[in-house]
Amino acid sequence: MNDSLMEGSGGGPRVGVRPETRRHKIVKSMWISLWLFYLSAPVIDLVRGGHSLEARLLGGLGLAAFVSWYLVLVFRTARESELRWLLISVGALSAQATVLSLSLGREWLVLFVYVSISSGAALPGGISRWTVPAATALLTATALAVPGGDAYLAGLLIPAVMGGYAMVGIRAMIRTTIELREARATVAQLAANEERLRMARDLHDLLGHSLSLITLKSELAGRMLPDRPELAAQQVADIEQVSRQALVDVREAVSGYRRPTLPGELAGARTALTAAGVLADLPPEPPEDLPQEVESALAWSLREAVTNAVRHSGAKRCTVTLAIRQTLAGKVVELTVFDDGAGGAAAHGNGLTGLTERLQAVGGTLEAGPVGRTGFRLLARVPLGSAS
Numbered sequence: 001m002n003d004s005l006m007e008g009s010g011g012g013p014r015v016g017v018r019p020e021t022r023r024h025k026i027v028k029s030m031w032i033s034l035w036l037f038y039l040s041a042p043v044i045d046l047v048r049g050g051h052s053l054e055a056r057l058l059g060g061l062g063l064a065a066f067v068s069w070y071l072v073l074v075f076r077t078a079r080e081s082e083l084r085w086l087l088i089s090v091g092a093l094s095a096q097a098t099v100l101s102l103s104l105g106r107e108w109l110v111l112f113v114y115v116s117i118s119s120g121a122a123l124p125g126g127i128s129r130w131t132v133p134a135a136t137a138l139l140t141a142t143a144l145a146v147p148g149g150d151a152y153l154a155g156l157l158i159p160a161v162m163g164g165y166a167m168v169g170i171r172a173m174i175r176t177t178i179e180l181r182e183a184r185a186t187v188a189q190l191a192a193n194e195e196r197l198r199m200a201r202d203l204h205d206l207l208g209h210s211l212s213l214i215t216l217k218s219e220l221a222g223r224m225l226p227d228r229p230e231l232a233a234q235q236v237a238d239i240e241q242v243s244r245q246a247l248v249d250v251r252e253a254v255s256g257y258r259r260p261t262l263p264g265e266l267a268g269a270r271t272a273l274t275a276a277g278v279l280a281d282l283p284p285e286p287p288e289d290l291p292q293e294v295e296s297a298l299a300w301s302l303r304e305a306v307t308n309a310v311r312h313s314g315a316k317r318c319t320v321t322l323a324i325r326q327t328l329a330g331k332v333v334e335l336t337v338f339d340d341g342a343g344g345a346a347a348h349g350n351g352l353t354g355l356t357e358r359l360q361a362v363g364g365t366l367e368a369g370p371v372g373r374t375g376f377r378l379l380a381r382v383p384l385g386s387a388s
Contacts (some may be wrong), residue, residue, distance in 0.1 A: 315341030
């Protein structure tokens with residue numbers, strides 16, 4: 001896991017994580033050194049406790065070994081491969097604390113606080129929630145066995161329990177923070193993928209329509225050029241106009257500001273169908289006061305249907321109807337595009353897939369398929385209530 005995820009915004013210590021940079025080591029060492037303040041009681045007992053020289057030497061070595069083992073534990077992370085080693089280490093610390101307390105006196109009971117803290121910091125939460133009370137129970141049993149230990153017990157139980165579970169809570173908080181940041185990164189990636197899909201869909205709809213019209217007019221101009229240069233020149237002028245408009249549409253699509261309208265698409269459909277020699281039966285005006293999202297989805301549907309009719313169907317007539325109908329579920333607006341050509345092969349293309357996604361985004365549905373032996377119909381239906 002990334003160090004930046006494991007360290008708070010304030011540069012705090014990363015509990016249970018092995019520091020890798022110099023800054024992390026310094027910050028974590030300073031944080032751990034604060035907890036070592038409680039070891040002053042065993043150190044003072046070694047100096048002024050009236051122990052023999054042999055007891056002082058063994059006690060000093062035992063304390064140094066305990067502190068070293070404790071530091072190693074809190075500087076490491078609980079990986080699955082190291083779990084057995086961590087459990088053995090916590091057990092060794094518990095054994096050291098028990099032996100030192102029973103041998104040198106009640107001042108050494110404070111070592112159990114470090115056992116509890118190290119188990120909460122080093123072990124996974126599912127295990128440390130049991131090892132912390134176990135360390136506290138061992139502290140209680142040892143304190144009752146040490147002369148005068150019961151007087152120290154009340155002052156050590158709360159630090160042992162609270163310190164251990166504080167480490168468990170900090171580890172859980174860090175883990176939750178990491179998961180939230182990973183989820184946020186996943187959401188951002190999904191949003192980027194959705195935006196790329198939207199751009200691909202928009203560019204397909206824009207360029208498919210415009211390039212089909214340019215190709216059609218180029219063929220017309222080529223056929224007219226030998227005998228009717230004036231008409232060919234008009235077709236070339238139309239090609240230039242369509243090309244310029246396609247360039248504007250693409251730029252607006254990339255910028256995210258393009259939103260097609262039904263009046264504009266009806267006018268474009270009339271031009272494309274007429275240029276292809278298809279008799280166009282179109283409504284003079286679309287319904288008024290349609291929600292912007294509904295109008296945009298229906299405009300894309302009209303564009304794709306007309307493009308398919310021009311490119312694939314070989315139709316002689318194309319009929320477009322727009323109507324608002326009252327159903328049991330409420331008002332719906334329906335766009336129907338019917339041509340008498342053989343356009344069924346285009347029913348499962350990328351354009352219709354993109355249209356289905358657009359209509360689903362506003363609660364609508366799309367039906368497209370052959371009608372009879374030579375006809376093809378596209379029906380887009382959007383409920384007005386849910387869209388608004």
